[in-house]
Amino acid sequence: MRDVGGTGRRLMPREERAASIVAAAARAFASGGYAGTSMDDVAAEAGVTKIILYRHYATKKDIYTAALDATWRRLVDSSQFGYDTAAGLRALLAAARRDPAGFTLLFRHAVREPVFAAYAQELVAQTVLVAEQTLGDSVRDPQLRSWLARGVTDLVLNSVLEWIATGDPARDDEAAGLLFQTAAAVIVHHRSRAAPRSVARRSDGLRETVY
Numbered sequence: 001m002r003d004v005g006g007t008g009r010r011l012m013p014r015e016e017r018a019a020s021i022v023a024a025a026a027r028a029f030a031s032g033g034y035a036g037t038s039m040d041d042v043a044a045e046a047g048v049t050k051i052i053l054y055r056h057y058a059t060k061k062d063i064y065t066a067a068l069d070a071t072w073r074r075l076v077d078s079s080q081f082g083y084d085t086a087a088g089l090r091a092l093l094a095a096a097r098r099d100p101a102g103f104t105l106l107f108r109h110a111v112r113e114p115v116f117a118a119y120a121q122e123l124v125a126q127t128v129l130v131a132e133q134t135l136g137d138s139v140r141d142p143q144l145r146s147w148l149a150r151g152v153t154d155l156v157l158n159s160v161l162e163w164i165a166t167g168d169p170a171r172d173d174e175a176a177g178l179l180f181q182t183a184a185a186v187i188v189h190h191r192s193r194a195a196p197r198s199v200a201r202r203s204d205g206l207r208e209t210v211y
Contacts, residue, residue: 019070020046021046021053021057022066024045024046026067026070026071028045029042029109030102030104031101033109034064034113039053039060039063042063061115064115064116068105068110068116068120071103071105072106072123074102075095078094085180086176089180090172092156092160093163093172096164097164100165103161107124111124127153127157128146128149128150128153131152131153132145132149135148152183156179160179
């Protein structure tokens, strides 16, 4: 970055400026909602003029979508949504902690915004798919597998949302470990059931029902 005309304003490279604007937009939208946040609000949060804002994003919808996409890419790159390991959950929580506004915008607000609900749900569905794939060998019924994967995903995401809003950052590792022991333990339990087992028989010769 360099000083512009000795004014103290810093001229950022275009990509860096766009990333800065998107991060500011996530904060503004997470605070005020889509309808309640104007381009003036986004520009003020980003510390730029509306002229600069419109050079990067033509509409409010464009910048909101960019904020969702940027958050999603960072989460995938940094955490891989590994619910079935303590390290994976720690990485997810750390990624959410680094970008709490973006995480909250994507997983709490966007899914409730009429304009973005379908798009946000599509992204959430990809996290559910990860859980479904992990459960694939142990829960064979597709309806039950989909239901359980969604339940685990909702528990993980809502727990992370609550923790980054109210929890002590110094205890993030502890919180992630506890979350792994609860929500992710479901996946570990069902994975252990995937091993072939002999069919138990009762004393009367009938087969025991195994779920």
